[in-house]
Amino acid sequence: MLIHGEKRDGDRQIEVLSPYNGELAGRVAKCDSSVIPEVMETAEKGARLMKNLPVEKRAEILRLASQKLIEQKEVFAEMLTKEVGKVIKDSRKEVERAANTLKLSADAAGGICGEVIPIEKAENETRIGFCKRVPVGIVLAVTPFNFPLNLACHKIGPAIAAGNSIIVKPASKTPITTMMLGELFIACGLPADALTVVCGSGEELGDALVSDPQIRKISFTGSYQAGDAICRRAGIKKITMELGSTGAVVVSEKMDMKIAARKICAAGFANAGQVCISVQRVYVHKSRKEELISEMKKYAESVVFGDPMDENTQLGPMISHDAVVNAARRIEKSIAMGAKLITGNVSEGNILYPTILADAPFDAPVVQEEMFAPVIVVNEYENLEEAIHLVNGTPYGLQAGILTDRIEEALLFAENVECGGVIINDTCNYRVDQMPYGGVKNSGMGKEGPGYAIKEMTELKMIVLNGKMQG
Numbered sequence: 001m002l003i004h005g006e007k008r009d010g011d012r013q014i015e016v017l018s019p020y021n022g023e024l025a026g027r028v029a030k031c032d033s034s035v036i037p038e039v040m041e042t043a044e045k046g047a048r049l050m051k052n053l054p055v056e057k058r059a060e061i062l063r064l065a066s067q068k069l070i071e072q073k074e075v076f077a078e079m080l081t082k083e084v085g086k087v088i089k090d091s092r093k094e095v096e097r098a099a100n101t102l103k104l105s106a107d108a109a110g111g112i113c114g115e116v117i118p119i120e121k122a123e124n125e126t127r128i129g130f131c132k133r134v135p136v137g138i139v140l141a142v143t144p145f146n147f148p149l150n151l152a153c154h155k156i157g158p159a160i161a162a163g164n165s166i167i168v169k170p171a172s173k174t175p176i177t178t179m180m181l182g183e184l185f186i187a188c189g190l191p192a193d194a195l196t197v198v199c200g201s202g203e204e205l206g207d208a209l210v211s212d213p214q215i216r217k218i219s220f221t222g223s224y225q226a227g228d229a230i231c232r233r234a235g236i237k238k239i240t241m242e243l244g245s246t247g248a249v250v251v252s253e254k255m256d257m258k259i260a261a262r263k264i265c266a267a268g269f270a271n272a273g274q275v276c277i278s279v280q281r282v283y284v285h286k287s288r289k290e291e292l293i294s295e296m297k298k299y300a301e302s303v304v305f306g307d308p309m310d311e312n313t314q315l316g317p318m319i320s321h322d323a324v325v326n327a328a329r330r331i332e333k334s335i336a337m338g339a340k341l342i343t344g345n346v347s348e349g350n351i352l353y354p355t356i357l358a359d360a361p362f363d364a365p366v367v368q369e370e371m372f373a374p375v376i377v378v379n380e381y382e383n384l385e386e387a388i389h390l391v392n393g394t395p396y397g398l399q400a401g402i403l404t405d406r407i408e409e410a411l412l413f414a415e416n417v418e419c420g421g422v423i424i425n426d427t428c429n430y431r432v433d434q435m436p437y438g439g440v441k442n443s444g445m446g447k448e449g450p451g452y453a454i455k456e457m458t459e460l461k462m463i464v465l466n467g468k469m470q471g
């Protein structure tokens with residue numbers, strides 16, 4: 001745990017093992033809910049300090065942290081690869097994105113402002129009304145395993161920019177880069193009590209944190225199941241939920257299927273499919289289905305998989321053996337329900353080969369459930385209305401993409417798809433960190449992207465100024 005600016009060991013530890021070869025990546029203290037009184041007292045002190053820290057100073061700390069992250073890019077990238085199993089090139093990209101997220105947070109800090117509210121004035125009155133954005137106090141961030149660095153920055157950056165203190169509970173499988181990030185912030189001059197990183201079980205420590213009344217804002221990224229449990233336990237506080245999805249892409253009739261296949265496969269197999277906006281479902285016009293599947297099969301079978309530390313590796317392991325088994329079970333069930341296996345569904349250690357299925361029924365797990373694995377299912381559609389109906393046909397709605405040469409198709413799709421974001425002529429996997437990002441339906445509520453997250457981590461305080469008190 002990182003508290004009062006110092007790393008503290010405990011009696012119990014979480015051993016973090018590489019999902020690729022089981023080697024020890026590192027250890028962190030495993031905390032339980034007995035630490036909560038000290039964590040809360042610290043965060044309260046931190047919140048009082050942060051509220052009074054000038055915005056220029058908060059932005060300066062964020063800029064310095066961004067710069068230091070780039071200076072230490074290789075160290076952070078190697079640890080990401082060790083703890084997540086992410087291929088090294090993608091780990092470097094995550095560090096670059098994390099640094100950019102902090103820079104965006106610094107830029108957004110300077111733009112925090114309020115509004116003037118027109119107030120009816122009686123005769124001889126000099127009354128004005130305005131509101132300003134004020135920090136909420138203590139923010140709690142709970143983060144998932146798949147982008148432990150950048151997603152922590154998406155919460156820490158805006159919390160600091162807004163003048164809050166923050167407690168971070170990272171995923172138990174990947175806590176080390178978050179601890180390293182915490183230490184980096186302290187080295188950059190962040191008041192020690194403003195950031196606490198505490199590791200331990202989501203169901204025990206996490207549950208106790210989310211239900212603590214001193215927390216004013218929860219920023220959660222993770223599965224629908226955990227998000228639902230948190231919402232039920234949280235009580236009255238602000239909540240952002242960045243949850244899962246069944247990312248879909250529609251490929252229209254006239255597209256170049258070779259380019260479409262490359263984009264789709266790259267986006268579906270990145271980070272072994274463990275990306276919230278991974279391409280999981282493809283709906284292609286029925287006249288071109290066979291061609292798209294054949295191009296995707298070629299791509300999938302050429303993917304270089306293996307040691308994520310190797311510069312040439314494109315696909316590394318999934319996070320755990322359980323995750324592989326879970327994906328395989330849902331692939332098998334979908335096949336039993338009528339889906340065709342095109343390629344894959346073979347595993348070696350924690351590596352699941354790039355897997356493509358076709359013609360899955362509407363209620364197959366590979367369509368309805370978040371796979372979070374290198375698995376893509378291709379189904380056909382006849383007209384755009386049907387394609388939109390299919391895209392909307394799962395409980396999730398994070399992002400969707402359409403590849404089309406027709407502007408009217410693109411606009412109809414954008415208007416009618418139930419998603420937080422629509423990407424035209426790219427896959428649902430497109431994201432840059434300044435975007436307002438977040439889903440609808442079971443994909444969650446609220447937005448990330450530093451400028452938007454700052455709004456969610458502040459309150460609007462209304463001030464009415466009566467220039468002259470009258471009897």
Ligand code: NAP
Binds near residue numbers: 142245
């Ligand atoms: P997860 O199992 O839901 O865990 C996420 C975090 O929640 C972990 O820190 C976990 O702690 C904690 N947690 C679990 N149960 C909890 C509870 N009852 N109360 C409080 N905290 C609890 O998710 P994951 O497997 O790490 O990550 C994959 C999921 O994240 C996918 O569904 C993916 O789509 C989603 N995701 C969404 C986005 C987005 O922006 N929308 C981005 C990335 C990932 P432990 O690790 O100790 O269990």
